[in-house]
Amino acid sequence: MxxxxxxxxxxxxxxxxxxxxxxxxxxxxxxxxxxxxxxxxxxxxxxxxxxxxxxxxxxxxxxxxxxxxxxxxxxxxxxxxxxxxxxxxxxxxxxxxxxxxxxxxxxxxxxxxxxxxxxxxxxxxxxxxxxxxxxxxxxxxxxxxxxxxxxxxxxxxxxxxxxxxxxxxxxxxxxxxxxxxxxxxxxxxxxxxxxxxxxxxxxxxxxxxxxxxxxxxxxxAFRQVWMKEDVIRTLPTRKRSAHKGTHGKGVVVGGSRNMTGAVMLAAKAALRSGAGLLTMAIPDAIYDAVASWIPETMYLPCSSKNGYFAGDINFINLDIDAIAIGPGMGRTEGTKQAVQAALREDVPVVLDADALFFWNEYVSLVKKRTSPTIVTPHPGEMARMLGTSIGAIENDRFHVSRQFAIDYGVYVVLKGPYTIVATPDGKQYINTTGNPALAKGGSGDVLAGIILAFLMQHRSIETALSNAVWVHGKAADLLVQTGHSPFDVLATDVIDAIPRVLFQLGEEKR
Missing domain, CATH: 3.40.50.10260 (YjeF N-terminal domain)
Known part of the structure; x- marks a missing residue:
């Protein structure tokens, strides 16, 4: 539509x-x-x-x-x-x-x-x-x-x-x-x-x-509402011969002493969304706190300073298909250097949360990339990236997201009610799932994880992003239809609802 x-x-x-x-x-x-x-x-x-x-x-x-x-x-x-x-x-x-x-x-x-x-x-x-x-x-x-x-x-x-x-x-x-x-x-x-x-x-x-x-x-212009039928049509089907490497080797970069939960939410959401192998790159100061909670991932402890990333990250020894960076990192010099290191990798990179804070300082690096870059701002972050007000973003969401994607050659996921996915060639896909239950800390971290997993499993970037946003919103919809209210839903509840959404889609896809 x-x-x-x-x-x-x-x-x-x-x-x-x-x-x-x-x-x-x-x-x-x-x-x-x-x-x-x-x-x-x-x-x-x-x-x-x-x-x-x-x-x-x-x-x-x-x-x-x-x-x-x-x-x-x-x-x-x-x-x-x-x-x-x-x-x-x-x-x-x-x-x-x-x-x-x-x-x-x-x-x-x-x-x-x-x-x-x-x-x-x-x-x-x-x-x-x-x-x-x-x-x-x-x-x-x-x-x-x-x-x-x-x-x-x-x-x-x-x-x-x-x-x-x-x-x-x-x-x-x-x-x-x-x-x-x-x-x-x-x-x-x-x-x-x-x-x-x-x-x-x-x-x-x-x-x-x-x-x-x-x-x-x-x-x-091309603006399409992304429907359930589109998700069912494009959602990948796993072959019987699949193994853990078939569905992507991803890295989630994030976390800090004061925000250990964000990176864990992103990682668990990625695993629930089908990521084959996942590595968590985290400050070594929080390794003990994080490692005991998610046994299904591998870890890359990085040097830290005051509980935050101290600087550059060495990805050389990792076999990577995609990176998501930003959840819970904090707005430090170390974050900026870590993002720059991720952007130098020739794989799709998702810039989320604190990774967007220094946007103007690595725009030139983004423009030189040949692999896709995905930015996932909420209106406040988009306003900071463009040097304007939140009101200006909200009053012109379609034009702003489309023009940003074209100008910088990136994929934009402008979050909020009716999240918009904008592509570098000017196309836009609008999501209609979700409800006010997602207006809570941690929801964006969950979406970043789903996006990372789907990027490694779909044939096209826009399809992966549109499906990820749809599944994220649908998980919240299922929760408020089955015993939850918009007040009490937690980000972890959304992760727990992902399997039900994927199961229902799989049943209808048969």
């Missing part, structure tokens, strides 16, 4: 009409009928329905929806908000057809009091007011209308394409419809996967209206 911006959606529509040859009216008809088919299953003919239609194509979709519902015997009031003369094009034609069928419209103009009086009597509100063309503050009468809709207690609110008041590309929200469900037309928009806008969507349903794939490929 692909995701588009507002400008891309407009370009897709134009191409479909002007080059493919599908008329605007037929697209509007397809949209309205497809949404109506969903509503037939969701609402009862006994319920009172209000369709609130604006002047543009979003309002035209609403008119078609109202016509389809009335043709099935539903009790529907179609309220047209703007003056009649502002309704043009396909929306005007849709209104003519509606009235030619013998159906009446209610005009908001000069009936404002009646509109607000009747609003509370409806069981269902269908928001077809503004669509994806919103720019700037919402003006009267739409702002007043939206505020009243959001006060309704009994009505179920369905938004068409995007909740009115929301920018299709995300950003801050001043006034917007809080929908119970949003039926988005053909492709989800960016704002469905960024916050705070995603909170206004409710349940998201994608409605296919028959736009040919050619229109998308010509006018939209």
């Amino acid at each position: 692909r995701i588009v911006t507002a400008s891309e959606m407009y370009a897709i529509d134009r191409y479909t009409i002007e080059q493919i040859g599908m008329c605007e009216q037929s697209l509007m008809e397809n949209a309205g009928q497809a949404v109506a088919r969903i509503l037939f299953e969701r609402i009862s003919p006994s319920q009172r329905v209000a369709v609130l239609a604006g002047a543009g194509n979003n309002g035209g979709d609403g008119v078609v929806i109202a016509r389809m519902l009335k043709s099935r015997g539903y009790t529907v009031d179609l309220w047209h908000i703007p003056p009649r003369e502002k309704i043009r094009g396909a929306a005007q034609k849709a209104l003519e057809i509606y009235e030619n069928c013998g159906y009446e419209t209610k005009s908001y103009i000069e009936n404002e009091g009646l509109f607000f009086q009747q609003l509370e009597s409806y069981d269902v509100i269908i928001d077809a007011l503004l669509g994806i063309g919103v720019k700037g503050a919402i003006r009267a009468p739409y702002n007043e209308m939206i505020n009243e809709i959001n006060k309704l207690e009994k009505a179920v609110v369905y938004a068409i394409d995007v909740p009115s008041g929301i920018s299709a590309d995300g950003g801050e929200v001043e006034t917007a419809v809080c929908a119970d469900m949003t039926m988005t037309i053909q492709y989800p928009k960016l704002s469905a996967y960024t916050f705070p806008t995603a909170d206004y969507y409710g349940e998201l349903v994608v409605v296919d209206i028959g736009i040919p794939p050619r229109s998308l490929e010509h006018h939209a």
Whole structure:
């Protein structure tokens, strides 16, 4: 499933009409009928329905929806908000057809009091007011209308394409419809996967209206929601002849006297995710504390200073397929030197947590690498790497992650709700698993371990990263569905849930 911006959606529509040859009216008809088919299953003919239609194509979709519902015997009031003369094009034609069928419209103009009086009597509100063309503050009468809709207690609110008041590309929200469900037309928009806008969507349903794939490929950047079906399709299958060296020889570099747990979480997650052989490179000061907890790994004790890495790490005697470095290392000169040593190895390297702190000091080394480099920042770390604010990152997650990956030739895993995987060639994969249970220390360390293991078992980097992020989130989802709450989940619980996720995927892959 692909995701588009507002400008891309407009370009897709134009191409479909002007080059493919599908008329605007037929697209509007397809949209309205497809949404109506969903509503037939969701609402009862006994319920009172209000369709609130604006002047543009979003309002035209609403008119078609109202016509389809009335043709099935539903009790529907179609309220047209703007003056009649502002309704043009396909929306005007849709209104003519509606009235030619013998159906009446209610005009908001000069009936404002009646509109607000009747609003509370409806069981269902269908928001077809503004669509994806919103720019700037919402003006009267739409702002007043939206505020009243959001006060309704009994009505179920369905938004068409995007909740009115929301920018299709995300950003801050001043006034917007809080929908119970949003039926988005053909492709989800960016704002469905960024916050705070995603909170206004409710349940998201994608409605296919028959736009040919050619229109998308010509006018939209590659952004794909990574689905369960994608994971099942790409998850490796182990051969009977496999041995411990078949599935990768990885190294986790991390830990310090004050943060022994982080590197242990990453290592255990890597083992639970299928790493064949794993070495933990840790400061020798914490060797005794760590070695007794994870007997399944080998160890590379490194010189330490005050409980932290003292400097360079010698990887010469290790047979390595991939490295993950950063969990619990601390922000010292020794960390910087250890990261530089890892980056000189000709294998995929995952830079996580404290390994990202000195980013600007080894950018030149990253750009010279021929093996993949993966960075896994949360928004705060990304802000530090770019010298900007967390707000600037969160308001533009898609552009920031894509541009960073292209500029530095790296793979970016921008963590958070709807984690984005961005590739050096500009592609993006969006994850929808996970929940607030992951908002706890140690979750990122677990993800780093899963990523390391999957890098050594998958054929492509983007597939490994997308699957790792999906499995990580799904493990948290399983926990809150089976006896845990978002409050009590620990990072170790997430690791313990990985086997269940992998088992279920394996069963469905058969």
